[in-house]
Amino acid sequence: xxxxEEDPQALSIQEGENATMNCSYKTSINNLxxxxxxxxxxxxxxxxxxxxxxEKHSGRLRVTLDTSKKSSSLxxxxxxxxxxxxxxxxxxxxxxxxxxxxxxxxxxxxxxxx
Amino acid sequence: xxxxxxxxxxxxxxxxxxxxxKCEQHxxxxxxxxxxxxxxxxxxLMFVYSYEKLSINESVPSRFSxxxxxxxLLNLHLHAxxxxxxxxxxxxxxxxxxxxxxxxxxxxxxxxx
Numbered sequence: 001x002x003x004x005e006e007d008p009q010a011l012s013i014q015e016g017e018n019a020t021m022n023c024s025y026k027t028s029i030n031n032l033x034x035x036x037x038x039x040x041x042x043x044x045x046x047x048x049x050x051x052x053x054x055e056k057h058s059g060r061l062r063v064t065l066d067t068s069k070k071s072s073s074l075x076x077x078x079x080x081x082x083x084x085x086x087x088x089x090x091x092x093x094x095x096x097x098x099x100x101x102x103x104x105x106x107x108x109x110x111x112x113x114x
Numbered sequence: 115x116x117x118x119x120x121x122x123x124x125x126x127x128x129x130x131x132x133x134x135x136k137c138e139q140h141x142x143x144x145x146x147x148x149x150x151x152x153x154x155x156x157x158x159l160m161f162v163y164s165y166e167k168l169s170i171n172e173s174v175p176s177r178f179s180x181x182x183x184x185x186x187l188l189n190l191h192l193h194a195x196x197x198x199x200x201x202x203x204x205x206x207x208x209x210x211x212x213x214x215x216x217x218x219x220x221x222x223x224x225x226x227x
Contacts, residue, residue: 030212042118042204042218043157050213088156092212101170102216104156
């Protein structure tokens, strides 16, 4: 089963609005990462938050992590048309027997209209 | 542009063909990965190499054969594939550090006819 589940599956907003995406997971984690993927391209790392962190910022991105609820959110402020992409959360399972095993959520497709 | 280079960008092959996908990075990363991504789905891990040794095989069918000739190169050899193997194949690398992100290439779009 998927470690990470995201909602919404799709989000459509106007330029300048904020976009919020949520991710839930099932097991204890070392960290949670967010990636962006433009259509047909590779994934680009956005931000990594460790299990002992609660909030992290990077430019227009804000990520929160609630380990008690096993959930995270990604907020993109003042969105731009160029932010149109798929966004994935990925978890690195704590105490896993295999190093480097990232599990990706189902993703949120964000469309920002000019 | 990414720092992980994958070739070819597109590949069409028949079910009896043998082909190889190539991946190269020069960031000194000692972990390299193959992921498979179907349309509108998340990437799924196939293989992980750590220090040029295979450390994870996610029960991938033997028609996919990975190879890591050196710390900069990763290959995926393909033989007798099925049409359902058509997908985007993504290579990634990372430092061997549990709190470092993955660096992805732009993938090879594979179509099996």
